[in-house]
Amino acid sequence: MRISPGTASFQLVNEFTNRVPAATVRRLSLYLRFLEDFGRSGVTSVASNALAERGGTTAAQVRKDLSYLGSYGKRGLGYSVEELTRVLRTVLGLDTVWRVALLGAGRIGTALFEYEPFRRRGFHITAVVDNDPAKVGTRLGHILVRAEHEMECVLREERIDLVIVAVPAPAAQGLVDRVVAADVKAVLNYAPVQLHLPEDVALRNVSMLVELESLSYALTRAADC
Amino acid sequence: MRISPGTASFQLVNEFTNRVPAATVRRLSLYLRFLEDFGRSGVTSVASNALAERGGTTAAQVRKDLSYLGSYGKRGLGYSVEELTRVLRTVLGLDTVWRVALLGAGRIGTALFEYEPFRRRGFHITAVVDNDPAKVGTRLGHILVRAEHEMECVLREERIDLVIVAVPAPAAQGLVDRVVAADVKAVLNYAPVQLHLPEDVALRNVSMLVELESLSYALTRAADC
Numbered sequence: 402m403r404i405s406p407g408t409a410s411f412q413l414v415n416e417f418t419n420r421v422p423a424a425t426v427r428r429l430s431l432y433l434r435f436l437e438d439f440g441r442s443g444v445t446s447v448a449s450n451a452l453a454e455r456g457g458t459t460a461a462q463v464r465k466d467l468s469y470l471g472s473y474g475k476r477g478l479g480y481s482v483e484e485l486t487r488v489l490r491t492v493l494g495l496d497t498v499w500r501v502a503l504l505g506a507g508r509i510g511t512a513l514f515e516y517e518p519f520r521r522r523g524f525h526i527t528a529v530v531d532n533d534p535a536k537v538g539t540r541l542g543h544i545l546v547r548a549e550h551e552m553e554c555v556l557r558e559e560r561i562d563l564v565i566v567a568v569p570a571p572a573a574q575g576l577v578d579r580v581v582a583a584d585v586k587a588v589l590n591y592a593p594v595q596l597h598l599p600e601d602v603a604l605r606n607v608s609m610l611v612e613l614e615s616l617s618y619a620l621t622r623a624a625d626c
Numbered sequence: 627m628r629i630s631p632g633t634a635s636f637q638l639v640n641e642f643t644n645r646v647p648a649a650t651v652r653r654l655s656l657y658l659r660f661l662e663d664f665g666r667s668g669v670t671s672v673a674s675n676a677l678a679e680r681g682g683t684t685a686a687q688v689r690k691d692l693s694y695l696g697s698y699g700k701r702g703l704g705y706s707v708e709e710l711t712r713v714l715r716t717v718l719g720l721d722t723v724w725r726v727a728l729l730g731a732g733r734i735g736t737a738l739f740e741y742e743p744f745r746r747r748g749f750h751i752t753a754v755v756d757n758d759p760a761k762v763g764t765r766l767g768h769i770l771v772r773a774e775h776e777m778e779c780v781l782r783e784e785r786i787d788l789v790i791v792a793v794p795a796p797a798a799q800g801l802v803d804r805v806v807a808a809d810v811k812a813v814l815n816y817a818p819v820q821l822h823l824p825e826d827v828a829l830r831n832v833s834m835l836v837e838l839e840s841l842s843y844a845l846t847r848a849a850d851c
Contacts, residue, residue, distance in 0.1 A: 620787060
């Protein structure tokens with residue numbers, strides 16, 4: 402099945418992607434990164450095992466993951482880098498610009514603000530909110546830092562799609578309750594706390610500690626051998 | 627089964643934890659955080675559904691996860707907060723100090739260096755390496771930034787257990803190959819690239835983009851409804 406660009410392909414892709422598991426979505430993000438690298442280096446077509454090798458997975462897994470997008474790739478010919486790149490961008494919602502508000506302009510928040518790949522991917526931080534009077538009124542890049550009590554206005558004015566929570570753990574839930582009330586439907590949480598959100602709000606947690614702790618677990622196990 | 631503190635319990639715990647799946651290890655990290663909160667607020671015993679509620683999972687999942695540690699909790703009495711906290715710290719390798727080297731003192735690296743919970747958890751960044759002549763010889767906190775060509779000496783001098791990779795993607799694999807050659811057995815990777823390491827080296831990847839992209843995926847799906 403070939404997919405032509407534009408809305409038609411978008412609709413078509415959707416039919417295939419409404420039931421994609423979260424782990425597969427994460428791998429699709431990785432495959433997209435690899436395909437873009439291949440594209441830059443002039444590769445026009447790749448086999449599933451090339452993606453598998455870079456992704457640290459198996460060719461079977463790659464084929465299964467991509468099968469959610471419909472039946473691509475021709476036996477022996479592999480996948481068209483250009484076509485699969487376009488489809489993955491569409492599926493992952495990366496052919497549009499997402500307006501992002503950064504809540505918390507501390508160390509982590511500032512680092513995230515200055516993380517250039519976010520913008521390259523279409524995630525534009527167009528608002529920054531902090532409760533520190535010393536920060537409110539200053540600028541992060543070209544963005545004015547607004548006071549926390551102004552947050553609802555800012556979210557509405559800037560038509561924010563998604564918020565990044567980079568405030569201390571005790572402040573996170575209260576702030577996010579207000580974000581939800583302001584009808585924002587996606588939250589990326591860096592605060593070390595489990596947030597409770599309604600079913601219809603997408604939440605992803607990035608824990609700075611959990612991955613480190615699974616390494617100390619691995620090191621401890623290794624020490625037993 | 628009750629577990630007494632000290633080496634005996636450590637050995638005992640190990641028997642139960644050599645086959646714990648990665649996803650369970652991640653949840654154990656979360657349960658530990660919740661148990662510590664409960665402990666601070668004076669709670670002495672918790673039911674599995676209290677941990678489930680905070681962890682956004684089910685009581686059955688909590689009981690299954692904790693069953694890897696042996697049979698805790700008495701029907702109706704729940705789990706001893708103090709005992710389970712101690713066991714989880716031991717299992718996760720958090721009752722020791724891990725010596726960590728930070729590779730890359732850029733925005734992300736600096737934010738990680740200043741992320742206080744790492745130290746509280748026993749992850750002490752005792753070495754920082756960067757290839758920028760303007761940074762080498764300066765200090766991050768009280769740690770002298772060393773040159774990349776000195777890395778092997780630094781890893782040996784500081785008896786580093788674990789490295790955090792916060793260098794640009796193109797530099798990451800080459801640097802990590804040297805880390806592996808220097809016999810470091812754990813790598814936390816923040817570089818947006820898939821690293822290839824020997825079987826006996828534990829690797830965890832933290833992608834700044836993958837979680838954001840799974841949110842844009844969710845937002846796109848929601849838009850279709």
